[in-house]
Amino acid sequence: MSRSQTLTLSFEDRSQRSMPVSDAELAVRCRNGDKDAFEILYGKYSRNLFNYIYRMIGDYDRAEDLYNDAFMRVITARNYQPRAKFSTWVYRIATNLCLNELKKKKCESLDEKLEQGFGIPSPTISPEDYAGNGELTEKIKRAIDGLTDIQRAVFTLRHYHGLSYQEIAGVLRCPVGTVKSRLNSAILALRKTLREELKEVGANEMQSG
């Protein structure tokens, strides 16, 4: 009997006895070729991880690449410390990847601007995108994309992933007070950007109400 089969069997045995298996243990089993462990981890983290990366990067194709890298790192990395929650560690891996990617992207776009000249608008959003609800969603997306990288990370982790301030501080390795002030400044920036939309939504609600 091969090693992976032994691990699978022992994992099944534990599952049948309803013994809790930690995520860290699942990652180790996954590393050793346990398909069940991979499926459990995938089911648990795939959607959240992908959404987080997508909201941070704002580009679906690039988010897919980073998501694959992040997931592989979660499975293959051996530096998980049980002091932090496993999910915090997973978000930290994703955050580091995203921040590195954004830094790289900024350098590239600066190089492009230097070559092409500043002030040239990039036609990434076509007029067809501004239709119905898609228009508002696109504005919100752009407003979130307009936040600084750290503000976006804090806002996304708090608002879309429901992490506590303590957990976000663990992901970003900064004090809780800093997390709170960054969240405040993120909301302030969103208010500035979306003030007009907010008025429109309010007026529509008044009319419909």
Next chain:
Amino acid sequence: MRCSLAKRRLTEYVYGDLGERERVGIRSHLASCSSCRETADEIRGILSMASAYVGKSPPAGAYAGLRERVASRPERRRFRLFVLERPIPAYAAATAIAILAVVSGISTRTEMARLERMNSLLSDSLRVLNSQFSGRSFSEPSDSAARDTLQPHTTGSEAPPDSG
């Protein structure tokens, strides 16, 4: 509560992250301050608008791709030394023992050097005392102040200064 303080806590208030005492404080402030009430409403509006930005599912092929990547991952062979397989407490204990050995070695050397110095000093003193008792190599001091002065390195062949 002042507006500046309240405005700093409004996001936490809207998210419901404040403790009971602070929540009551902010609520009573909002009841009396229209500006802060407006800001709180705006934050609520922003957060509900942001919730409309729903996430996306991972691409359809992501699961199969990842599974394949995990399965085809080359088995890492361990070329580690046996010593590196030891757990951390073993390293800590080994380091502590090494430090103790070095420190005790140094202190033993220092102690030996000190003993040697004392030994030579003692032997010098004994030699001087011995020669004083025998009265061969010491002259009578000319004045009373120099009477107690020892001259440890004078030999018997040297003539005293005022022996005549």
